[in-house]
Amino acid sequence: MKTLYTRIVIVYIITVMISLVIGFFTLTLLFRESLGNDQEDMLIKQGEGIITLFEKIDDISEMKALANELLVPMFVDFAIYDAEGKLEVFGVNKRSIPEERVQQVLKGGVYREDGSDPNKPIVGLPFQKDNKRYALFVYVSDSEIKNDAYQVILLGFLSVLISGSILILIVSRFIVKPLTKMTQVTQELAKGNFDIHLNWKRKDEIGVLARNFDIMAEDLKKLEQMRRNFISDVSHEIQSPLTSIRGFSRALKEKDLPSAERLEFLQIIESESERLSRLSGHLLQLASLESDQHPFEPKSFSVDEQIRAIILKLQPEWSKKDIQFTLDLPKTYIVADKDLLHQVWQNIIYNSIKYNKDGGTIGIRLTKKARIIIVEVEDTGIGIAEEHLRNIFERFYKAEQSRSKKNGSGVGLAIVKKILELHHGNIYVRSKLGEGTKFIITLPLRKQTKR
Structure with a gap:
């Protein structure tokens, strides 16, 4: 009973047996009722035919001889009572008939078996x-006819049970075989082997399950690759x-190191330390966002003022590159x-500032629609480059080698993507190599709960 195959077979056989028993008794009752009425x-x-024959023949011995020839193929016997109750039996079986029934028929009544x-x-x-x-009583000479009929019915049901059980054994094996294969594949997945596929073309529920299983294995493979990356x-x-x-740090140990180089080395150490600090901070924040434990406190504020404040804050960065801003920021609350x-x-x-050209421009436009804003x-x-666009929101992904030289960690856009998902928003990017990049951000206006 521990295997699904055994359980399916037992359940099927029990179901068939119960169905056959119910069918047998139902058919027997119908058969007995129908056959009883037909026999009567x-x-x-x-x-009526015997009465007609008896009325034409006067000799009882001749009647008996003729009756024996007729009764054998008809499987019936009969008995005749006269008014004094004298009995003449025609056939081989004598039936005991109550006196009151004989008198009932002698008085002109018709007697039929009451079903007892x-x-x-x-x-x-x-x-x-x-x-x-006279009273004529006609009855079946051989009750084994019905018994034979019941035996035929019983043998028919037994043959159905046996053949059905064999078919169930075969069909159940066919049903369980894919599940057994899936169990083996699951064990391989547990061992870390994700290069497995069922590739079944079945269109039933098991086929759908197999295709979903292949999708899951492929996703696990990608997840494992992402983990390694x-x-x-x-x-x-x-x-x-x-x-x-x-x-x-080792270079600073040199006693004859000029003070200018020493100061430069210290600045590099400080810069790299800040880079490590930013990286660890970004990773901690991304982990917090993905764990759904990060604080989420929605409130109403002016998003256009927030964007202007950030541009002003970054003025030292864009001033050094002589970048010009064009703004279209109508008053918008979110x-x-x-x-x-x-x-x-x-x-x-x-x-946009870091990867822009000297003397370039940055355009920021805010549009408000029925239920969303678009920035x-x-x-x-x-x-x-176009081949990198689909991957720029993955952590640590850097589209160009030139970008890695600017001390980027490759985590910032992943954080942006996750924050927008928490707000039920989204971000899209359009870009052409050497011509510029455009980010399109959508956010709902109404109050949101964290995803």
Whole structure:
């Protein structure tokens, strides 16, 4: 009983047996009722024929001889009572008939079996000959006819049970076989082997399950690859500043090191330390956002004022590159987490400044629709190649080698994507290499709960 195959077979066989038992008794009852009525009608017709024959023959011995020839193929016997109750039996079986039934028929009544013993139907018919009253009782000579019929029915049901059980054994094996295969595949997945596929073409529920299983295996494979890449990327991102810090720390031990170089080395160490601090902070924040434990406090505020404040805050960055801003920011209030959205605008605008050309421009446009706002940030920077666009929101992904030289951690856009998801918003990017990049951000106006 521990295996699904055994359970299916037992349940199927029990179901078939119960169905056959119910069917057998139902069919038997119907058969007995139908056959009993038919036999009584048959006995009445045969009795009428016997009466007609008896009225034409005067010799009892001749009647008996003729009756024996007729009764054998008809499987019936009959008995005749005269008015004094004298009995003449025609056939081989004598039936005991109560006296009151004989008198009932002699008085002109017709007697039919009342069903107390449906295996032995009997009818009584009155008739007269030579002004004398007689009672004719006709009954089946061999009750084994019905028994044979019941045996045929029983054998039919037994053959159905046996053949059905064999078919159930075969069909159940066919049903359970895919599940057994899935169990083996699951064990392989548990061992870390994700290069497995069922590739079934079945269109039933098991086929759908198999296809979903293949999708799950593929997703687990991608997740495992992402995990390995994540570990590799984190190790690389941490190892690079640590190597710089270690190298310049050793250089500072030189006694004859000029003070200018010493100050430069200390500045590099400080810069790399800040880079490590930013990386660890971003990773902690991303982990917090993904765990759904990060504080989420929506409130109403002016989103256009927030964007202007961030542009003003980043003035030292864009002033050095002589970047010009074109703004279209109508007064717009939104219900959202102000601190989290501050990170979104700061990250997007800062990237537009960092990867822009000297003397370039940045256009920021805010549009309010029925239930959402759309913020577009477009720059005239170095752009992103088309093959990299779909991956820029993955953690540690850097579209261009030139970008990695600008001390980016590759986590900022992943944080932006997650914050917008928490607000039921989204972000899209359009870019052409060497022409610039445009980020399109959508956010709902109404109050949101964290996803």
